[in-house]
Amino acid sequence: MEARAVAVDEYACLDAILGVSRVFRLVRPDDADAPFESSGSENGGLRSLEWSGPRPLGPSEQTLLLVLHRLLHRTSLASADRCPRHLLQNLQVIGRYGAPALYGEIRWTELVRALGRNRRGGRTTGLIKESLQRLADVTVTVVSLDQRHSSRLIAYDAGRQTIRVALCPRLSERLIAAHHGTGSGRFSIISLTERSRLTSDPAKLLHAWLSVWLRQGRSRTIRVSTLEQHVWSHPPHPANRNRRRAQLLDAIAQIAALPLWKVSIDSDIVTVDRTSSKPAGGRRSARTSPKTRRSSRMAHQPMRSADQTLLHPTASIEKTSDSGEFGFSYQPILTG
Numbered sequence: 001m002e003a004r005a006v007a008v009d010e011y012a013c014l015d016a017i018l019g020v021s022r023v024f025r026l027v028r029p030d031d032a033d034a035p036f037e038s039s040g041s042e043n044g045g046l047r048s049l050e051w052s053g054p055r056p057l058g059p060s061e062q063t064l065l066l067v068l069h070r071l072l073h074r075t076s077l078a079s080a081d082r083c084p085r086h087l088l089q090n091l092q093v094i095g096r097y098g099a100p101a102l103y104g105e106i107r108w109t110e111l112v113r114a115l116g117r118n119r120r121g122g123r124t125t126g127l128i129k130e131s132l133q134r135l136a137d138v139t140v141t142v143v144s145l146d147q148r149h150s151s152r153l154i155a156y157d158a159g160r161q162t163i164r165v166a167l168c169p170r171l172s173e174r175l176i177a178a179h180h181g182t183g184s185g186r187f188s189i190i191s192l193t194e195r196s197r198l199t200s201d202p203a204k205l206l207h208a209w210l211s212v213w214l215r216q217g218r219s220r221t222i223r224v225s226t227l228e229q230h231v232w233s234h235p236p237h238p239a240n241r242n243r244r245r246a247q248l249l250d251a252i253a254q255i256a257a258l259p260l261w262k263v264s265i266d267s268d269i270v271t272v273d274r275t276s277s278k279p280a281g282g283r284r285s286a287r288t289s290p291k292t293r294r295s296s297r298m299a300h301q302p303m304r305s306a307d308q309t310l311l312h313p314t315a316s317i318e319k320t321s322d323s324g325e326f327g328f329s330y331q332p333i334l335t336g
Contacts, residue, residue, distance in 0.1 A: 010192040012066040013073070013178035015171055017042050019188050019212035023051050024062040024205060025233040031056065036233075046144060049170075051153070053138035056233065059201040062208060064131045066190060067114045068154070068165055072104040073175060087166040090136070090155035097142065097149040099173035103166045111163060116196070132156050132163075140170055188212040194258050203251035205231045210255065210272060217276040224248065224268050 021040035036056040041048045083103035091101055111128065112120045138153040151168040167175065174187040190211045198204050209230045214220050228248055236244035252270065256263035262273040 095149035097169035
């Protein structure tokens, strides 16, 4: 289970196709070290993507990747031409993609604090390194017409004081788009503030998927059984079916308790609404069991960019400022 969080206004951008594909999910204990594959497509199916690795990725790896995006966003563009040779080699890039491999250095203290750990200890460092290695073991393959490109998702070098991280060209391209506010639909913005309020792994995974699937100011419907497939990699054992449904309904209720979300369930149909600003009076709607509701009184404040232009979190692209810079604050995103 991941650490729980303090309310801090933080956002991270994520490759939209990676966000909606079934890459980060909960697996059976027996499959914790089993190989995984997932795929997706874009541009009307003209470009296909595949992610594969020797071990599956779960909510811990998803949180780490989001936090890395958040922390690298302010430094990676300035470091695009200074990626160390050994990190480029570890990315194992094959074929041309048309984007550089962005690189940045993060202090261990910053990463630990951003992940919400109280201090850097041997166990904390070990868990982070394990998740880093799981991400680094993943190969992303992009096929477009007659061109094929592949690389590792990330490469890293963990020193005593800092971690040097290189993103694959695919993720780098999305980060560049986020930086300049270009390339509609290439990336989505996920609120780490909202994620930090969620107390279960199913809720974190479901929130990330819904944040990409549904733009702010929109409403969509989906089946409960479909949502389940985006959280778990496997169907439940018949004896655990009721427990699985209870966990999913609890995850839905936690998301519904967030100020910018409204969720209602009618039989197997879930209606999800995202507002573009905090509802009046902090109104919430979670029409699942009252026992599973979570209070949500966190004040929501848009993050400000370097020139104080308001950056409002959205699942579409918003240009943040003329310079494209994001404002950063190194307060805890998650605490435990």
